[in-house]
Amino acid sequence: MPDLSIQYLGLTLKNPIIVGACKLTADLPTILEAEKAGAAAIVCASLFEEQIQLEQYKLELETQSLANVDSEISSFFPENVRHSGPEQHLMWVRKTKEAVKIPVIASINAVSKEAWVDYAISMEKTGVDALELNFYYTPRDLNRSGADIEAEQIDILKAVKKAVKIPVSVKLSFFYSNPLNVIKQMDEAGAAGVVLFNRLFESDIDVTDQKHTKPFNLSNEGDNKLPNRFVGLLHGNVKTDLCANTGILNSRDAIKAILSGATCFQVVTTLYLHKLSYIGNLIADIGAWMDQKGYASLADFRGNLAQKNLADKLVYKRAQYVDLILNSDKLMNL
Numbered sequence: 001m002p003d004l005s006i007q008y009l010g011l012t013l014k015n016p017i018i019v020g021a022c023k024l025t026a027d028l029p030t031i032l033e034a035e036k037a038g039a040a041a042i043v044c045a046s047l048f049e050e051q052i053q054l055e056q057y058k059l060e061l062e063t064q065s066l067a068n069v070d071s072e073i074s075s076f077f078p079e080n081v082r083h084s085g086p087e088q089h090l091m092w093v094r095k096t097k098e099a100v101k102i103p104v105i106a107s108i109n110a111v112s113k114e115a116w117v118d119y120a121i122s123m124e125k126t127g128v129d130a131l132e133l134n135f136y137y138t139p140r141d142l143n144r145s146g147a148d149i150e151a152e153q154i155d156i157l158k159a160v161k162k163a164v165k166i167p168v169s170v171k172l173s174f175f176y177s178n179p180l181n182v183i184k185q186m187d188e189a190g191a192a193g194v195v196l197f198n199r200l201f202e203s204d205i206d207v208t209d210q211k212h213t214k215p216f217n218l219s220n221e222g223d224n225k226l227p228n229r230f231v232g233l234l235h236g237n238v239k240t241d242l243c244a245n246t247g248i249l250n251s252r253d254a255i256k257a258i259l260s261g262a263t264c265f266q267v268v269t270t271l272y273l274h275k276l277s278y279i280g281n282l283i284a285d286i287g288a289w290m291d292q293k294g295y296a297s298l299a300d301f302r303g304n305l306a307q308k309n310l311a312d313k314l315v316y317k318r319a320q321y322v323d324l325i326l327n328s329d330k331l332m333n334l
């Protein structure tokens, strides 16, 4: 069996397969199952400040309504019933870290800079091996510029880096005018790794009932092309580790990510589709492909198809797109 081990965020991982943040990594039994199946590391489900704010708000509403109903009833409750804030999540992360042997990466998503820093400090105290800043941001404000949002994220990254000693990575969406420049700036600000890219939650519309629906957001075949493209453009041009994410559904997709230049990759959808034991299949299939090609380690082929290592520079250029359009008749046998 070839050597699948890698270095990610300064941690030694036995293979490049990381279970990305999701409901499967929000629960100890499934985390233990992932470890048993061979996952090299897990990213815990994110601690969302917005979720805590919502829960706090609901609790306040409940205690207020009790006070309004009957002062006798409300007197049974302590005067200042308070939401525990992130405590419950932190306690759970601590227990998870104690229960598994593989590295545990904690994920946070906050609103204010203070909360980003506070959460990072608290997370570090749980003993996790690294942090992933989930810069999940969906634009809703017509008055905010992209430059303003980017500057804020880089400022948060710098503040978190200053506050903790463990490695800090960032998980990005692809909604930037130029993700390459943002990643370059985050690299310079000390991001130990970049996860490309998060999958954004998208609601749908039911035309019968004319209302929004919330479908379970899983990736589709081919969704890995965008991460591969950006990984391929970044490989060799930044110091930060590149972790591919979105649309890695089988060993072929995994190999494509490494060929593009990824150090490792995160999987979620394929584990929902094929169960956690599928991690074993991924490991076996990547190993078999490497044997067939005569590769002893991932470094032997990592980045072979990155832009930097290609003789045909047009592959990553718009010219190739123009070429495809000009030749579309031939391609479609018209």
Ligand SMILES: Cc1cc2nc3c(=O)[nH]c(=O)nc-3n(C[C@H](O)[C@H](O)[C@H](O)COP(=O)(O)O)c2cc1C
Binding pocket: 020, 021, 022, 023, 044, 045, 046, 047, 107, 134, 171, 197, 198, 199, 217, 218, 219, 245, 246, 247, 248, 266, 267, 268, 269, 270
């Ligand atoms: C049910 C579910 C919950 C998720 N929760 C989180 C989360 O808490 N934090 C996060 O950064 N990403 C979260 N994600 C996104 C995944 O980590 C991952 O980035 C995305 O699903 C793309 O990978 P995939 O194509 O392998 O599914 C979630 C995804 C799913 C399907």
